[in-house]
Amino acid sequence: MLTLTDLTKTYRSGDKALAEVSLTVPKGQVVGLIGPSGAGKSTLIRCINRLVEPTSGKIILSGTELSGLGTRALRRERRRIGMIFQEYALVERLTVMENVLSGRLGYVSFWQSFTRRFPPADIERAYRLLDRVGLMEHADKRADALSGGQRQRVGIARALSQEPELLLVDEPTASLDPKTSRQIMRLLIEICDERGLPAIVNIHDVPLAQQFMQRIIGLRAGRVVFDGTPEQLTESVLTTIYGAEDWTAMRKDGEADRVAEAEAVARLAMISA
Amino acid sequence: MNSYPTTWRRPPQIVTDRRWRIALSVAVIAYLVIGLGSVELNWQRIVQGGERGLRFINGFLQPDFTSRWKDISNGLIESLTMTLTSTVVGVAISVPIGIGAARNIAPAWVYYICRSIIAVSRALQEVIVAIFLVAMFGFGPFAGFLTLSFATIGFIAKLLAEDIEDIDEAQAEAIRATGASWLQLVHYGVQPQVMPRLIGLSLYRLDINFRESAVIGIVGAGGIGATLNTAIDRYEYDSAGAILLVIIAIVMVAEYSSSYLRKFLQ
Numbered sequence: 001m002l003t004l005t006d007l008t009k010t011y012r013s014g015d016k017a018l019a020e021v022s023l024t025v026p027k028g029q030v031v032g033l034i035g036p037s038g039a040g041k042s043t044l045i046r047c048i049n050r051l052v053e054p055t056s057g058k059i060i061l062s063g064t065e066l067s068g069l070g071t072r073a074l075r076r077e078r079r080r081i082g083m084i085f086q087e088y089a090l091v092e093r094l095t096v097m098e099n100v101l102s103g104r105l106g107y108v109s110f111w112q113s114f115t116r117r118f119p120p121a122d123i124e125r126a127y128r129l130l131d132r133v134g135l136m137e138h139a140d141k142r143a144d145a146l147s148g149g150q151r152q153r154v155g156i157a158r159a160l161s162q163e164p165e166l167l168l169v170d171e172p173t174a175s176l177d178p179k180t181s182r183q184i185m186r187l188l189i190e191i192c193d194e195r196g197l198p199a200i201v202n203i204h205d206v207p208l209a210q211q212f213m214q215r216i217i218g219l220r221a222g223r224v225v226f227d228g229t230p231e232q233l234t235e236s237v238l239t240t241i242y243g244a245e246d247w248t249a250m251r252k253d254g255e256a257d258r259v260a261e262a263e264a265v266a267r268l269a270m271i272s273a
Numbered sequence: 274m275n276s277y278p279t280t281w282r283r284p285p286q287i288v289t290d291r292r293w294r295i296a297l298s299v300a301v302i303a304y305l306v307i308g309l310g311s312v313e314l315n316w317q318r319i320v321q322g323g324e325r326g327l328r329f330i331n332g333f334l335q336p337d338f339t340s341r342w343k344d345i346s347n348g349l350i351e352s353l354t355m356t357l358t359s360t361v362v363g364v365a366i367s368v369p370i371g372i373g374a375a376r377n378i379a380p381a382w383v384y385y386i387c388r389s390i391i392a393v394s395r396a397l398q399e400v401i402v403a404i405f406l407v408a409m410f411g412f413g414p415f416a417g418f419l420t421l422s423f424a425t426i427g428f429i430a431k432l433l434a435e436d437i438e439d440i441d442e443a444q445a446e447a448i449r450a451t452g453a454s455w456l457q458l459v460h461y462g463v464q465p466q467v468m469p470r471l472i473g474l475s476l477y478r479l480d481i482n483f484r485e486s487a488v489i490g491i492v493g494a495g496g497i498g499a500t501l502n503t504a505i506d507r508y509e510y511d512s513a514g515a516i517l518l519v520i521i522a523i524v525m526v527a528e529y530s531s532s533y534l535r536k537f538l539q
Binding site for chain 2: 079
């Protein structure tokens, strides 16, 4: 369980990115974080594992307070938090296997990681995860040889190899096409279900968030302005989050994507039949 | 109906005031004219120099590899040894300094120390360092080895640091997020991104060091430069020509093979 209390981040330039954000994510819950660009979504998830140092407030992950930990203790706690990134953020020139194993860096000594002698259990787990995300035969390829969707699967496997207690997901589908986006979201949700893993997912695609998330938090100018179920996300709520816009048109777009996806699936079925 | 202008000129980008522009141009031209006037042209000496140059060219046209071959081959071996050892040692020292001089991964105090080491190494030209080290350790290739190692540090460390500062931060951030230590971050998040460039730079430095070894030999730091200097002092222009041809051949081979290797590594 993750609890944030009055989390505030003020950048050195004086910009207040987060203002007294308080929220609780229970075990197994997948939370979508929506809001316009610059609302502080990215800052919020980076404050949780302190890639960005919060100015004040408390972060408590299953009983341990993460704010105020020293470097060494922070590294130990980061192992419990898996992170998935917008542009995959794989180390492009390393192999897929090395990328997945890099999720274990916090657990092994420098020497072990330098000589690539990871413990057998880690290697077995890495293969199991690659199999789970459907990339078993790509293990020895270089990460930059894969397609966008495949790279994001490697990103997911890397985060899971940490055996995390929480997933932070930063715009997982921002650079993917609509169909791949849905596949990736579905995979993420399935994996969180299998493991009872809580997750915070930054997402700017509102229809996608409504389709997949159990709970949605709306952020505007660093403040939580909505916290509820996807059904409660009405037009007037979207207007408070994003400002005035024609939301019906946007939903129709989302509808069109779904229709296109269904058609593509039908066509594939015809070809393979 | 609106009428729009039919002529357009690019606005001045650097000095916007027209009067200043004219004043600056006049000043530069005046300085150039006065400067050229102060160069003393002595036609008699130019003619004499031409004669000596002709003897030189004659030497090149009939290079004599045989009569001094033993000196030439000793000088060459000395130079090549000096080049290889100084490049390896120089690169080995440059890597930690380069990492320390990258603002994005080193703490400020380390950054300033490493940057000043680089600045010192770059400020002192090879020949000056060689003169100093020859005075300290005596004639011979040891002084040359030290000179080239020292010069390599400034070159590789600076370019490596700049490359590290240009890495894709997202990849490094992802490694940091796994709970990796600083060393692991450098090894997994940074090294794969800068390795091709580091290898390319080292190969490039290898052929620079060979060329420099010929130059610093002239001030006493051993190697083929020393042999060349001796040949010129003895007016043996045919042997000097042979030495220069050997240097040119080796530099061309090194240049060609290192550019091929670099392409292969990309």
